[in-house]
Amino acid sequence: MKLDAKVYIVGAGPGDPELITVKGMRILQGADVVIYTDSLVRAELIDYCGPTTQVYKSAGMALEEIVHLMVSHVREGRSVARVHTGDPAVFGAILEQIGLLRRAEVPYEVVPGVSSVFAAAAALGAELTVPELTQTVILTRVGGRTPMPEGEQLRDLAKHHTTLALFLSATLAKKAVDDLLAAGWSPDTPVAVVQKATWPDQLVIRSTLSGLVRAMGDAHVSSHAMILAGWALQPDLALSDGHRSKLYDKTFTHRYRKGVVEG
Ligand SMILES: C[S@@+](CC[C@H](N)C(=O)[O-])C[C@H]1O[C@@H](n2cnc3c(N)ncnc32)[C@H](O)[C@@H]1O
Structure with missing residues (x-):
């Protein structure tokens, strides 16, 4: 070239x-x-x-x-x-x-390139936007040495209860948990951490909000990690029938397919 x-x-x-x-x-x-x-x-x-x-x-x-x-x-x-x-x-x-x-x-x-947020989601086999659960992903970080702008504190963003992807926050997991709890997140909200996604030594941790700090400490994860949080991260969500998209629903008509009327 x-x-x-x-x-x-x-x-x-x-x-x-x-x-x-x-x-x-x-x-x-x-x-x-x-x-x-x-x-x-x-x-x-x-x-x-x-x-x-x-x-x-x-x-x-x-x-x-x-x-x-x-x-x-x-x-x-x-x-x-x-x-x-x-x-x-x-x-x-x-x-x-x-x-x-x-x-x-x-x-x-x-x-452009493949962001680590999507590599982490792939490692988890997760969809971050799940119909009727959450249709939004917030890409952000926990404020550390680089402060967050007004209105973008994690506890403000978390009030939307969307899927959250936290970059640059592995050493700030405790603050993340405190902020999410303060925003009304349940302690059993699913959370996943992927360290070095797609590297040979990739590490995946699945936890809950209340267990996150301990799980990361036990696995010695303090850098190069993506934290994903929210109900879209439930490990067995794919087995529940309640979250199907309209796109492949056989009763749903769109430009490329006529829906079938049931009954
Ligand atoms: C300076 S930012 C760069 C982000 C990068 N531009 C992207 O799109 O992934 C570095 C942060 O991205 C995340 N990160 C980058 N590569 C990663 C990987 N392979 N696995 C997990 N997290 C990663 C971590 O949160 C890390 O602290």
Whole structure:
């Protein structure tokens, strides 16, 4: 794939090297320069790069250093793949990079990836939006060193009783539980944690809200984990008949199928 002299901000997916998009893989194969977040992106993905690709690890670099690298390579006519874990648009810290690239008038393109929230749901075999149970997923985090904006405290968001996906919150599980209980969640609400979803050492924990802190402590999970909470996470929900979608209901007429009138 012949690439332009610009920055490709590529979502690497959650870990499994087969979960990068075909486009993302082709960019890795063709890029002159690859800069990747080595703390979160699997090194195996870098095997897709060509033998002459210049590869940089960014975990130890500051923003200005990373952007300086990208800008100088593009100005010398090279294509740069900036590889981020999951999907770059979710907690990817790409806005600040894009801001500096735009000021430097360096072109860029964002290539989406599979976010860890969906890799975690897949590991659990779960649907996060279940008819007549919840039709909404809130992607958020527990406020820590990065404070939450006004109105986005977990206990405010939790009042909607939707499925919640908590990024960056493994060390803040106790605060998450306190906030959800304060928002009126029942202590037996199902909760699941997936650490390193799609990595060879992926770990899945199923618990309840009241058991979450202990379950995470027992399994020594304090990083690289997705916490999913809400009734959509009931382990045996698939066996109950009460939550079928209209889409495949034989009595429901839509554009592609005429419903059958029963009786
Ligand atoms: C800086 S954010 C990046 C999120 C990423 N952009 C995404 O879409 O998945 C890092 C957080 O994402 C979650 N995360 C990333 N990769 C993960 C994985 N493979 N398994 C579980 N959680 C993951 C964790 O909550 C971690 O603290």
